[in-house]
Amino acid sequence: MTQQSSAVTENIEIEPGNLELNSDNTALTEAQQDSDSGETLGTWTFGPVEVKPPAPPKPRKPDRSTETLLRNTARANLELTALADNKANIMISLNGFILTVGITGGSFAIKHTPDLVYPFSVILLTALTSIFLAVKAVRPKLNMGHDTIEDLRQDRSSVAFFLHCSNLTADEYVEEMQRVVTTDFETVQTHITRHLYGLGYGLKKKFKWLSWSYLVFSFGQILSVLTFLGVMIFKG
Numbered sequence: 001m002t003q004q005s006s007a008v009t010e011n012i013e014i015e016p017g018n019l020e021l022n023s024d025n026t027a028l029t030e031a032q033q034d035s036d037s038g039e040t041l042g043t044w045t046f047g048p049v050e051v052k053p054p055a056p057p058k059p060r061k062p063d064r065s066t067e068t069l070l071r072n073t074a075r076a077n078l079e080l081t082a083l084a085d086n087k088a089n090i091m092i093s094l095n096g097f098i099l100t101v102g103i104t105g106g107s108f109a110i111k112h113t114p115d116l117v118y119p120f121s122v123i124l125l126t127a128l129t130s131i132f133l134a135v136k137a138v139r140p141k142l143n144m145g146h147d148t149i150e151d152l153r154q155d156r157s158s159v160a161f162f163l164h165c166s167n168l169t170a171d172e173y174v175e176e177m178q179r180v181v182t183t184d185f186e187t188v189q190t191h192i193t194r195h196l197y198g199l200g201y202g203l204k205k206k207f208k209w210l211s212w213s214y215l216v217f218s219f220g221q222i223l224s225v226l227t228f229l230g231v232m233i234f235k236g
Helices: 002-011 064-112 114-136 149-153 172-182 185-235
Strands: 019-021 027-029 039-041 043-047
Touching: 064 114, 064 185, 114 185, 149 172, 172 185
Parallel strands: none
Antiparallel strands: 019 027, 039 043
16 A cells, blocks of 8 residues: 555656645646636735836936927027017118218208109118118017916917916916926926917017018019119100
């Protein structure tokens, strides 16, 4: 009897990595184990398993390309704003000089040749109109009270754009600025984007008035020359 038991024992190979013993010392394979029935220590399972909920997704951090895009867009808008202001100043200075020379020199020319009043009138009207349009391009735009503290709290305005914050007190502005910079990147990006849109919208108006100023100046000079030639031809 003892010899038979030892023989049976020698023929059974138990691999701890593939088997598990239950309460009555019976060997179970891993395929027969329930993965949710107990905690796992190596290849052995003891007690119930606690299923952990999935971790919430982390907020997306800005990458280098996003920061570069926002930075380059802001720089380009500021450079275009300075360019538009310089062009407007050129038109104001040039037409101011033409206006001064036309008034002083035209008065003497009209005394000797009264018909020259027509080309000089065209020159003066052209200079005045061009100056008016150029001034419209560089005239400071003031907020009319459309943006409020609620617009900033709802992220419908930008704390980076001065026109959106001109109606706030100092404490309200500091509070909103701290709220924006301490939240996630999406909120900061929204305010930066609204700031860029405000700069672009202002550029659109500047270049619109500038284009009209240059157009009036060009056609006015051509018309004044044609008027002068017409007066000389008909007089002669």
